[in-house]
Structure formats: C-alpha cells, structure tokens
Amino acid sequence: MKKFNVTIVGGGSTWTPGLLKGLCARQDTFPIDKLVMIDVDEERQATIGEFAKILFKEEYPDVNFSYTTDKSEAFREDVDFVFCQMRTGGYAMREKDEKIPLSLGVIGQETCGPGGFAYGMRSIRDMVQLVEDVRAVAPNAWILNYTNPAAIVADALSRLYPEDKRILNICDQPENLLRSYGRLLDMSPRDFDPVYFGLNHFGWFTHLYDKEGHDLLPKLREMILEGGFRPADYEQRDKSWLETYAMVEQMVRDFPDYLPNTYLQYYLYPDKVLKKLNPEFTRANEVMAGREKRVFEECNRIIENGTAKDSHVVHNDAHGEFIIIVAESIAYNKGDNFVVILKNDGIVENLPNDAMVEVAASLTANGPRPYAVGEIPTFYKGLIEGQFAYEKLTSEAYIEGSYTKALQALTLNRTVVSALKAREVLDALIEANKGYWPELN
Known part of the structure; x- marks a missing residue:
C-alpha cells in the first residue's frame, strides 16, 4: 500500500493533537511516510511537536516526523496532501473580531457577521500565499483546507485560482452534526447518506x-423537538x-422542513443571540481559558512524563478524523460521500453558478463528483442569495481593495443590516486590522 507525504499547516493549533491521534488511529487505511508540521508561531508548535514525537514513538514509529517554521522544509515536490488549518492573527485577533462588533451593538462571532468578515479578510492573504508556496514546488498536491471562514476563503480561492482542481475547502461542522445525529440514533455517521x-x-x-x-430525518426532527439537541461529544x-x-430545537420548531446547521442561529435570531453574548468574555476567551489551556497543559504533561499512553484530553475528534477520511477517499479513489464546498455550476439549479455551495459529493482521485440538489424553496433561496452576495462582496473587497464593497458586504449581512452601523463597524475593524488587510479605498 502506498504511503503518503503530508504537511500540516497550523501545527500549533489546539486541534492538531486530535489530528495526530487520528493519523495514528488510521495508519492501516491512510499510511504516512513523511509528516511535516509548519507554523509561524514557533513556541506553540514546539509544544505540539514534542508531544507528537512521543505519540509517534509509541503509536506510529514508522512515520518520518518533523516540525519547522521553514517553508522550504514543509513544501517539497514529494508532498501528496497539505492539511491546512491556519488562524491569521491568532486568538488575539479573534478576540478583537468578537469584541469590536459587540462594543458597537452587533453580534461578534468568529466566522459569522463582522467578526467573520474581519477574519476572512485576514485569511485570504495567507491562503493565497499558501497556494503560491505549494504550487511552486508541488503542482499536483491536494490542498485540503479547514481555514476559516471557509465560505469567504473558498470564494476568494475560486476567483483567484479557477483552474486549480486540487484545492478542496471543507468544514467539520456537517460532520459534527452527523455524529450528533448518530449518537441520537445509536448509529455510525458513516452509515448515513446525507442530502x-x-x-x-x-x-x-x-x-x-x-x-x-429509509429517510431518518422525520424521526430525528421529532426526537429533537421532544428532547432537544446536543453535540455528540457534549461531555467535552x-x-x-x-x-x-x-438552539437547533428552536430552529426546527420554527422552520421544520429541514435540519439546520447550528451557525444559522446567528442569522435567524440575531437579536436573541446578541442578548446572550458577553462583550467582556467572548467565545475567544472561553477557548483560551478552556480548550487551549487543557490541550497545552496535557501536551506539556506528556512531554514531562515522556509518555502519551495515559492521555485523557488529547483525543481523536471529528475535526481530526474528518480531514483524514476525506484524504483517504481521494487517495484510494473510494468515492465516499461527504459534505464539502464546491463551485455551484448548476448543483443547486436556482442559485448563481459562481456560488461556493456546501453539498454532498462523492470524493474520487479525480476530485469531487457532487450530487445534484435541484431547485430549493424560496425562503432558503432568499437567505442564501443574500449571504452569498455578502461573501462575494467580501472577496471582491479584498481583491480590489474596495472600501465601498466592504461596506456593501457588511450592510447585507443579516447580523448588521443598517448601513450606518455597517460603516461604524467597518471603520473600527479597519483600524484593528492594520497590517493584515489590504488598504481599502
């Protein structure tokens, strides 16, 4: 069986240990020859990297593993897959993404609304540089991208690299939902055929x-309405x-046709969500005090003890496993069905062809083969067209350096709506993102 060379971009991420554990768990189905991690934050990555050395020594000794901050070491002509999970600006900028909008009376969230806009404008720059770096030495490598906000990043990359068919943008939230449905139904998410x-x-x-x-959605709908909804890994x-x-229960009660992505709460109930958010302690603060603290403390404990055999925090989660099984399906031409992000081109008949839609597709060695959706109802079409216009204008604002398009984008977003508020938020975000965004004129 062929062994693959993989580069992980964002080696210092709190999600990386789960990804590394996932590679160990699936070494028989996705064998690795060489694994390189790269990150701009040398200190963060060193902690994860030293943990990885111990983990691989015990669980995957055949892997040729290294970590670096040098692009020439990370991106080589023999790389088969690049797993990308960058966070431009780190948690310091994420905190600003969340707190600046909240200080001005609108939702502050990592990937949605003005926070997502700010993050997207930063991510585009680094993702473009990544593509250039990889393609300079490995034109045939697959770039599997987790970098958020995935919708804006995918739109920009589609416009800038329309002929590159080996960039695949993915998100683990549909996978998380499938696992949560599986826990409710006592089934494996791999047993589902989702639409x-x-x-x-x-x-x-x-x-x-x-x-x-058999369609299990009606049964799931009733279970959610009767008993609520929790993530599959709710204990963690x-x-x-x-x-x-x-909030999924509320969304299903109000709009019972389908089962929603959890992030829709920010767009369907912005007033309700805004009241719950604490402008002094946002999700960024919660992550820094929670998951980040737990992961780095555990990695340091493992490094000190010299063994990962008793690890109880660093686990194989949906984020870690999903990108690997996507790579497996591509590597071995398995044609497994996953929800991924693709250029529409008629998949959803009554949406623009250039929209980057998230749909089910069979993943093969020659790329994704999406399943046609057909026409969607007016309510969902209207919501999506407004959101797509916001995402497209955000990409164009970055590419063209356009203040006007940035303002138009935020005005369209359902978490903002007011053009006066959009301008106020935009000006504050421009000030906070100097050095990350292009100059907007």
Whole structure:
C-alpha cells in the first residue's frame, strides 16, 4: 500500500493533537511516510511537536516526523496532501473580531457577521500565499483546507485560482452534526447518506438516508423537538457550544422542513443571540481559558512524563478524523460521500453558478463528483442569495481593495443590516486590522 507525504499547516493549533491521534488511529487505511508540521508561531508548535514525537514513538514509529517554521522544509515536490488549518492573527485577533462588533451593538462571532468578515479578510492573504508556496514546488498536491471562514476563503480561492482542481475547502461542522445525529440514533455517521445544501455555516440537511434507503430525518426532527439537541461529544464541549446546539430545537420548531446547521442561529435570531453574548468574555476567551489551556497543559504533561499512553484530553475528534477520511477517499479513489464546498455550476439549479455551495459529493482521485440538489424553496433561496452576495462582496473587497464593497458586504449581512452601523463597524475593524488587510479605498 502506498504511503503518503503530508504537511500540516497550523501545527500549533489546539486541534492538531486530535489530528495526530487520528493519523495514528488510521495508519492501516491512510499510511504516512513523511509528516511535516509548519507554523509561524514557533513556541506553540514546539509544544505540539514534542508531544507528537512521543505519540509517534509509541503509536506510529514508522512515520518520518518533523516540525519547522521553514517553508522550504514543509513544501517539497514529494508532498501528496497539505492539511491546512491556519488562524491569521491568532486568538488575539479573534478576540478583537468578537469584541469590536459587540462594543458597537452587533453580534461578534468568529466566522459569522463582522467578526467573520474581519477574519476572512485576514485569511485570504495567507491562503493565497499558501497556494503560491505549494504550487511552486508541488503542482499536483491536494490542498485540503479547514481555514476559516471557509465560505469567504473558498470564494476568494475560486476567483483567484479557477483552474486549480486540487484545492478542496471543507468544514467539520456537517460532520459534527452527523455524529450528533448518530449518537441520537445509536448509529455510525458513516452509515448515513446525507442530502445537504447551502453555503458554509449556512446550510440544511434535507434528507438523511440509512443503508436501506429509509429517510431518518422525520424521526430525528421529532426526537429533537421532544428532547432537544446536543453535540455528540457534549461531555467535552464548552458552555457556549452546548447553548449553540440547543438552539437547533428552536430552529426546527420554527422552520421544520429541514435540519439546520447550528451557525444559522446567528442569522435567524440575531437579536436573541446578541442578548446572550458577553462583550467582556467572548467565545475567544472561553477557548483560551478552556480548550487551549487543557490541550497545552496535557501536551506539556506528556512531554514531562515522556509518555502519551495515559492521555485523557488529547483525543481523536471529528475535526481530526474528518480531514483524514476525506484524504483517504481521494487517495484510494473510494468515492465516499461527504459534505464539502464546491463551485455551484448548476448543483443547486436556482442559485448563481459562481456560488461556493456546501453539498454532498462523492470524493474520487479525480476530485469531487457532487450530487445534484435541484431547485430549493424560496425562503432558503432568499437567505442564501443574500449571504452569498455578502461573501462575494467580501472577496471582491479584498481583491480590489474596495472600501465601498466592504461596506456593501457588511450592510447585507443579516447580523448588521443598517448601513450606518455597517460603516461604524467597518471603520473600527479597519483600524484593528492594520497590517493584515489590504488598504481599502
């Protein structure tokens, strides 16, 4: 069986240990020859990297592992897959993304609304540089991208690299939802055949078939309405995520046609969500005090003890496993069905062809083969068209350096609406993002 060379971009991420554990767990189905991690933050990555050395020594000794801050070491002509999970500006900028909008009376969230706009404008720059770096030495490598906000990043990359068919933008939230449905139904998420449409963080499951072809969505709908909804790994989730999943019951009660992506709460109930958000302690603060603290403390404990055999925090989660099984399907031409982000081109008949839609597709060695969705109802079409216009204008604002398009984008966003408020928020974000964004004129 062929062994693959993989580069992980964002080696210092709190999600990286789960990804590394996932590679160990799937070494028989996705064998690795050489694994390189790269990050701009040398100190963060060193902690994860030293943990990885111990983990691989015990669980995967055949891997040729290294970590670096040098692009020439990370991106070489023999790389097969680049797993990308960058966070431009780190948690310091994420905190600003969340707190600046809240200080001005609108939702502050990592990927949605003005926070997502700010993050997207930063991410585009670094993702473009990544593509250039990889393609300079490895024109045939697959770039599997987790970098958020995936919708804006995917739109920009599609416009800038329209002929590059080996960039695949993915998100683990549909996978998290499938795992949560699986826990409710006592089933494996791999036993589901999902039908899904929308944009990233802005979509719906319309059907969820089992292996016999039975649609389980009606049963799930009733279970959610009667007993609420929790993530599959709710024992390990922070409080804000439990509240986010709990909102699914409200969305299903109000709009019972389909099962929604959890992020839709920010767009369907911005007034209600805004009241719950604490402008002094946002999700960024919760992560820094929670998951980040736990992961780095555990990695340091493992390094000190010299063994990862008793690790209880660093686990194989949906984020870590999903990108690997996507790579497996491509590497071995398996044609497995996943929800991924693709250029529409008629997949959803009554949406623009250039929209980067999130839909189910069979993943092969020659790329994704999406399943047609057909026409979608007016309510969902209207929501998606407005959100897509915001995402497209954000990409264009970055590419063209256009203040006007940036203002138009934020005015369209359902978490903002007011042009006066959009200008106030935009000006504050421009000031906070000097050095990250292009100059807007």
